[in-house]
Amino acid sequence: MDLSCFKAYDLRGRVPDQLNPQLAERIGRAYVEVTGAKRVIVGYDIRLSSPEIADALSSGLMAAGADVFDIGLCGTEMVYFATSHYKMDGGIMVTASHNPRDHNGMKMVGPDSRPISSDNGLNNIRDRVPEPFADAPEQGRYEPWEVTTAYIDHLLGYVDAGSLKPKTIVVNAGNGGAGLIIDELEQHLPFDFVKVHHEADGHFPNGVPNPILEENRAVTSEAVIEYGAAMGIAWDGDYDRCFFFDENGRFIEGYYIVGLLADQFLRKTGGGKVIHDPRLTWNTIDLVKAAGGEAIESKTGHAFIKQRMRDEDAVYGGEMSAHHYFRDFAYCDSGMIPWLLVAERLCQSGETLSSLIDARIEAYPASGEINRTIADPPKVIAAIEAKYSAGAKNVSHVDGASIEFDNWRFNLRMSNTEPVVRLNVESRGDIPLMKEKTAELLAEMQRLDEEG
Structure with a gap:
């Protein structure tokens, strides 16, 4: 059985070879056996394979004795919200966020929407999947569950409605699920929304919704300028991340x-x-x-x-x-x-x-995150740290190496998932210094990589 869809924080893989309804059904059973959950929220994103995978997942959950509360097509955060708000034992969102069109996955949480990842249960679920299962003495029941009203009320509780004024805002859902929520919020807000790639469509006619890719930004930027909007917002497919553009159409780090x-x-x-x-x-x-x-x-x-x-x-x-x-x-x-x-x-x-x-x-000018593929990331990071820590004011290892001087600092860390080193550099009000140090570090990383 191919279990390569199990990652460090969630599940993601190609449909149907790495994730399919048969596997989803077994994942549902394993989730209940490992967590002991009795009441589970299930939701899914706009991908074409999501309803079928969510159905199979729900069948597995019920076969193992858990009641399923199906919130239907939604964003990942609605599963988080519903799980905690209704005091459920857990929640599972069927989504592959910004992965390619033929992929799908799952994000899992326990009580209070605490994440289930490889260090607290996800590996146990993975290891349980291939083993034989017996049906629970009593099947769980299935109930469609309406959470949008409570979720919208909760969102509106973060802002002072009285202080809001009419503004034009460009919203780009990337044909993901965000448009459905914007339509709901629109009735309560004084904003005039310019809707780009608004319809939820798992065919992704305008490409996979991932605004972090530069080629996906132009359409939002251009709409902001064309309509004289106060800002632009773009989301990924399951809209747990949002990206901002200012009134000039500039993408903001x-x-x-x-x-x-x-x-x-x-x-x-x-x-x-x-x-x-x-x-x-x-x-x-x-x-x-x-x-x-x-x-x-x-x-x-x-x-x-x-x-x-x-x-x-x-x-x-x-x-x-x-x-x-x-x-x-x-x-x-x-x-x-x-x-x-x-x-x-x-x-x-x-x-x-x-x-x-x-x-x-x-x-605080910053380089933005720069990724470099490197053969031996730990070796390169160690060599850079050795070279730069000598004159440093502070060296920290909260995540990778953070090295700080009076007027500039940098963080160099490994990706958890690929042989990539990620560099971030910032300075105190000195753009030339930030650029100079960024170039210097990149050259040093390349030299060390070539030396091998």
Whole structure:
């Protein structure tokens, strides 16, 4: 049995050879046996194979004795929301997010929407799948479950409706599921939405929804300029990540959005803790401190950030990869809450998005994440660390190597999934220095890689 669809944090693979209804049914049975769940939320994304895989998964869950509450076509965050809001034992979202069209997968959570990943149950589920199964003495029941109303109410609770003003906003769902929620929110908001690639369509007529790819950004950018919009927002397929464009159609690095959201959130809460990843940090630390909060660094990755947020009771957590986590959202990531908060900030401040962001880019210019394929990542990272740590002010290993000097810093880390090294560089208000150091580090990485 091919179990290669089981990854570190979730399941993803090609349909039908790596994931299919037969395997999905067994995964459902194994999930119940390993977790002991009795009541499970099931939802699925817009992919053509998703309804069939979700049905088979539900059959397996019920055969093992669990009741299935089917929330239907939705985004990953709706499974997170429904699992915690209705106090279920677990939830499973059938999605492959921004993977190729012929792929599918699953994201699993336990009680309170705590992630189930390889270090807390996912490997046990994988190992249980090939073994024989017996039906439970009593089959679980199936119930369609309507969560959209409660979910929309929850989203609207993050913003002060009275402070919102009419604005034109470009929304690009990438033919994923986000458009369905924008249509629901539209009835409650004073915004005029310009809808791009809006219809949910698993054929992905405009390519796989992944706004992090530069070639996918132009359509949002052009629409912002054409309609004179206040901002643009684009989502991935299961809309747990959102990406921002300012009123000039410029794509905004996720790093600066983390700082903006932390600031906006702390203004509401009057302080609290904010969790951030170690790749780029200075802007976030600066804004959090100014807003009376405490910034705490965590290893990159949703399972680490969510756990650290729980440990610290943090109000918000952000990664530069466009994942944003909220305490009141069961510490889970949402692609809808962030843009509502940014829209609220634009309405309250009367400022443009570019003016809010430009000052931060000027204060802490950053390289953005640069990926390089390298034969021996640990060796290259160790050699760079040895060379640069000598004159450094601070060296940290929260995730990879973070090396800090007075006026610039960098983080160099390995990918969890491929032989790639990821570099991020930032400086204090010095663009030439940031560019010079980025070029210097890339040249050194290449030299070390060639030396082998």
